[in-house]
Every structure is written in C-alpha cells, then in structure tokens.
Amino acid sequence: QVQLVESGGGLVQPGGSLRLSCAASGFSFSSYGMSWYRQAPGKERELVATITNAGGSTNYADSVKGRFTISRDNAKNTVDLQMNSLKPEDTAVYYCNFVTWSRIYWGQGTQVTVSS
Numbered sequence: 001q002v003q004l005v006e007s008g009g010g011l012v013q014p015g016g017s018l019r020l021s022c023a024a025s026g027f028s029f030s031s032y033g034m035s036w037y038r039q040a041p042g043k044e045r046e047l048v049a050t051i052t053n054a055g056g057s058t059n060y061a062d063s064v065k066g067r068f069t070i071s072r073d074n075a076k077n078t079v080d081l082q083m084n085s086l087k088p089e090d091t092a093v094y095y096c097n098f099v100t101w102s103r104i105y106w107g108q109g110t111q112v113t114v115s116s
Helices: none
Strands: 003-007 010-012 018-025 034-039 046-051 058-060 068-073 078-083 092-099 104-106 110-114
Touching: 003 092, 018 034, 018 092, 018 110, 034 068, 034 078, 046 068, 046 078, 058 068
Parallel strands: 010 110
Antiparallel strands: 003 018, 018 078, 034 046, 034 092, 046 058, 068 078, 092 104, 092 110
C-alpha cells in the first residue's frame, strides 16, 4: 500500500536550519510530482513547495522562496525539504503529498517548531 513517512522535524532556534525527508513506498515514485505542505495551529494547510516527477522543475510559496529547497532522489524514493533561515512563523506540522487522478495521499506529518 502507499506510504509516505516524514522525518527530520524538531525544535530549532530562529535562523537555524532543518532538513525534512519523506520516504515513499507502494507506488511508482518517479512517475509523480511531489509536494510539501504545512499546517500551523488554527490555520489552513498551505502549499510550501512542489517538484516535478523528474526533479527538473520546482515551485515555492512566496513566504519560503530563497530559504527552502525541495529535492528528490528517485533511486531512493525520497523527497527532501531543506529549510534555512527559519522563522517562528515557519512553525507547523509539515506533510509530504502527491496526487493521482483519483486520490490525494498524505503522510502523517512531522512537527517543526522554531523558537528561542
């Protein structure tokens, strides 16, 4: 069955860095674009970054451009999110995601807390 397992979250001080990873299984990973979303307490889930199936194109939310980098390794079935210059407003649960013609798949999420 399809599984998306996020890891790498934690507590970090403002200005710090974290690298999130999403391990995918149960589907043809290299056939799908992948995305990272986040949801802060009391807010709607928002799109953070996307990457095409071969990794040739990426897009970012304006709020993270220049600070976050999405990448993927189709040999390892992983998609990563490198987060630099973290701000308190980046605090959220981060989810990886992909979409088929019939369904949206989500991981369980990983908590990122940016606080001094």
